[in-house]
Amino acid sequence: MTRLLAVGAVVGIFIGLWQALVVLADLPAFILPSPMRVGQALWANAELIAGHAMVTLTEVLIGLGLGAVLGAATAIGLALSPLARLVVRPMMVLSQALPVFALAPVLTLWLGYGLGPKVIMALLIIYFPVTSAFFDGLMQTPRGMLDLGRVMQGRRWQIMRHIRIPAAIPGLASGLRLAAVYAPIGAIIGEWVGASQGLGYLMLLANGRAKIDLMFAALLVLAVMTLLLHLGVDRLCSYVVRRQER
Amino acid sequence: MGLSGAEMRAPAIDFRGSAIIGGVTVFEDLCLAIPAGQWTCLLGPSGVGKSTLLRILAGLDEDIGGNRTVSTNDNIGLDGRVALMAQQDNLMPWLTVRDNVLLGSRVRREPADMARADLLIVQVGLADHGHKKPGALSGGQRQRVALARTLMEDRPVVLLDEPFSALDARIRAEMQELAARLFAGRTVCLITHDPGEAARLGETVYVMGRSGLTAIEPPPTPVIRPYDAPDVLACQGQLLRLLRELP
Numbered sequence: 001m002t003r004l005l006a007v008g009a010v011v012g013i014f015i016g017l018w019q020a021l022v023v024l025a026d027l028p029a030f031i032l033p034s035p036m037r038v039g040q041a042l043w044a045n046a047e048l049i050a051g052h053a054m055v056t057l058t059e060v061l062i063g064l065g066l067g068a069v070l071g072a073a074t075a076i077g078l079a080l081s082p083l084a085r086l087v088v089r090p091m092m093v094l095s096q097a098l099p100v101f102a103l104a105p106v107l108t109l110w111l112g113y114g115l116g117p118k119v120i121m122a123l124l125i126i127y128f129p130v131t132s133a134f135f136d137g138l139m140q141t142p143r144g145m146l147d148l149g150r151v152m153q154g155r156r157w158q159i160m161r162h163i164r165i166p167a168a169i170p171g172l173a174s175g176l177r178l179a180a181v182y183a184p185i186g187a188i189i190g191e192w193v194g195a196s197q198g199l200g201y202l203m204l205l206a207n208g209r210a211k212i213d214l215m216f217a218a219l220l221v222l223a224v225m226t227l228l229l230h231l232g233v234d235r236l237c238s239y240v241v242r243r244q245e246r
Numbered sequence: 247m248g249l250s251g252a253e254m255r256a257p258a259i260d261f262r263g264s265a266i267i268g269g270v271t272v273f274e275d276l277c278l279a280i281p282a283g284q285w286t287c288l289l290g291p292s293g294v295g296k297s298t299l300l301r302i303l304a305g306l307d308e309d310i311g312g313n314r315t316v317s318t319n320d321n322i323g324l325d326g327r328v329a330l331m332a333q334q335d336n337l338m339p340w341l342t343v344r345d346n347v348l349l350g351s352r353v354r355r356e357p358a359d360m361a362r363a364d365l366l367i368v369q370v371g372l373a374d375h376g377h378k379k380p381g382a383l384s385g386g387q388r389q390r391v392a393l394a395r396t397l398m399e400d401r402p403v404v405l406l407d408e409p410f411s412a413l414d415a416r417i418r419a420e421m422q423e424l425a426a427r428l429f430a431g432r433t434v435c436l437i438t439h440d441p442g443e444a445a446r447l448g449e450t451v452y453v454m455g456r457s458g459l460t461a462i463e464p465p466p467t468p469v470i471r472p473y474d475a476p477d478v479l480a481c482q483g484q485l486l487r488l489l490r491e492l493p
Contacts, residue, residue, distance in 0.1 A: 144336040151304050151330040154353025162352050166340045171466065244340040246379045 038220060041213035048202070053221050055197040059115055059187040060229065063122025066085040068176060070123065072132030075172075078131075079138035080160060092128065095207065100125050101189050109193035118190035118198065125186035126179035133178070137171020138164050169244060173237035180233035184226045199225075256402040257322070258431040260281035263314020265298050271312075272298045277456055280450070282319060283293040285426070285434045285469055288445035289485055290454030291492065296437045299454075300405050302437065304330050329401040333408040335392040337380040343367060346378040347394045359398075367395040370424060386417035393421070397428055404429050410443065419473060422446060426470035441485035444472050445478045453485065455492040462488065 010012025013034045021027065022034045027039060033114050042049065074092075100121065107117035141164045149159040182197045206214035265272040272295035278287045287298050301307055303316060305325060316324060337346050345352070367376050370390040380388050389409065396404060409425075410418045426447060432465040438444055444451050447469055452459040460477045462485060465477035472478065 087391065104431040142336070143336045144332055145329065145338065147304070147306055147332075148336050148349070149353050150306060151328055152350040152353050153326050154350075155355065158355055162349070163338065169340075179407075229287075245379055 001216045030210060030212050035218055036092055037213045038216045041212070042217040045214055045217065049199075049218055051244055052197055052199050052202040052218070053225060055115075056118075056184070056191065056199040056222070058227060059118040059190070059198065060122055060183045060225075062115070063083030063119045063186060064126065064179060064183045065230075066119065067126040067179060068130055071127050071175065071179075072126075072134055074131045075134035075138055076160065076165070077133050079154065079164065087233060093129065100186065102190050103230040104193040107190070113194050113196055117193075118187045118195070121190035122183040122186035129178045129182065130172070130175040132173030134168060134172040141167045142173075145170065160163055166244065170241050173241050176237055177230070177234055180230045181226065184222065184229065188222065255320070255327075256283040256318045256396060256431060256482060257318040258420050259303065259313065259403065259433065259435075260317045260319075261299065261303065263316070265295060265302065266309075266311035267298065267309065271373070272310075273456075273458070274312075278452065280379035280435055282433055283431050284445050284449040285429075285436060286443050286452070287448035287452040288435065288437045288459075289439070289441060289444045289489065290456055291489065292439075294454050294456055295409055296454055300330075300407050300435065300437055303403075304328050304405050324403060327401050328403045328405055329396045329399040330405050331392055331396040331407070331409045332423070333411055334389040335380070335385075337388055337391055337395075342374060342377050342379055343391050346380065346391055347398050349395060350399050363394075363398060365472070366397050367391075369397075369428065370394045372388060377380070386413055387420070389413060389421060391423070393428070402432055404432050404434045406434065408437055408439065412430070412440060418443075423470055441482045441489065442473060442478075444485055445481040446473055451481075453488050457493065460488065 006058070018035050022032055033041075074088075078088060089153075103124065104117070104121055107120055111117045111120070138160075145163050146159070147166065149163050154162070187198070188200035191198040192204060195201040199218050202218045203215050203222075206218060250377060252268075261276065261278040264274040264275065274300070276295075278288075278299065288299070290296050290297070291350075295417045298310060302310060302314065303324060304364075305328065318324065331343060338349065341349070344360075344363055344367060347360045347366060348360070349354075351358045359435040364376060367373065372387060372390055372394070375383060375387065380391065383391065389412075396461055405424075413421060436443075444446050445465065448462075448464045448468055451464045453462060462481070463482050465475070467475065467477065
């Protein structure tokens, strides 16, 4: 209850400051529309915005799911095989030197204007944090636990499954928390570069037609969506981590 | 439980050789004879290589250089015949007490002997705790789970690396008695800092220093000896004096 009140207070202060800025600085509506105008735009275009939001949400969720699975699988593969570490790890680090944003036009060129390139953008942007957080976790299994598994003559994969992976779940969870914030960035960049749907596309469209209130309404929805996604993933991760030890 | 197969096959172990870690010699020309089916206690200050020696016997020695041989009187290697219990309980916090006891069968993909696990949990005095996770247990209870897990492995050789040193005096004495009873008949090698522990449990006692091992005659009474018997106290004093006189 206090938490809810705190959230309400923060939102109230945010809207108050926004309104104060508009009034005190006498900003024209095409620079920063008032909260009221954005609210009206949101209400008037609710169906339109909801449709585009669903598209973006779909891209983000698929990208998040695929990125989490691929990232986790890569981390396990790296942890199992010293050869893979030797070959793949430098490649992964090198690939981070290339800004993912720069790939967006290429992906659009190759995969067209549909869902594909956005999902891949979201996937690419979260792949590294998920892999790296989980991999670090997998490599930090307490030595005593590993000794135990080896003296028990555990098989390599069984030790991975019963000892190393469960011990690294907190690492995977912190990777996924980051991923929940990053994934929407990937999807929006993808939409900016070339799309016919989605909140990123809607923002560009509204901006081009000088419907600044609509642009801000879409931005607001995007922010709330990302926040809720982060909150959901965070809750889920905390639950799983807590559940492990109780 | 009667004498199981593992206890009947408990071997004597003979170690000779050296250990080098990261270019630093931990010990050289060390000879250690561990008699079959008895408690052998290795007492010594930190850093003389007691744990290294135990790791070698446990087969965890791929990072340890040097020349050495480990032989047994039945000429069968120690692989798969050793159970290990350390100062840290190394319980998996995500598994229940029972599943921790069954860890060995999990990682080997063997069918789990639930009935035996439950029996051992009762024997270590945790009858009502089998379904709990380690986070809900006290330090002493956790070490009891580790004891049950070690027994579950049913290996003829048991290597103990200061398993009771983090416990308070009362619980430590209880655990020593429990371990002495439950490990009877196996070849046990116990590393300890505690002269009192060696005097109570050792049927063979070595003091390990930088210059090697010194064998000490333990009290003639059978283990586990009462902690307040005069010969045990005398032995404890003698061991402490030796420890203090080490170079």
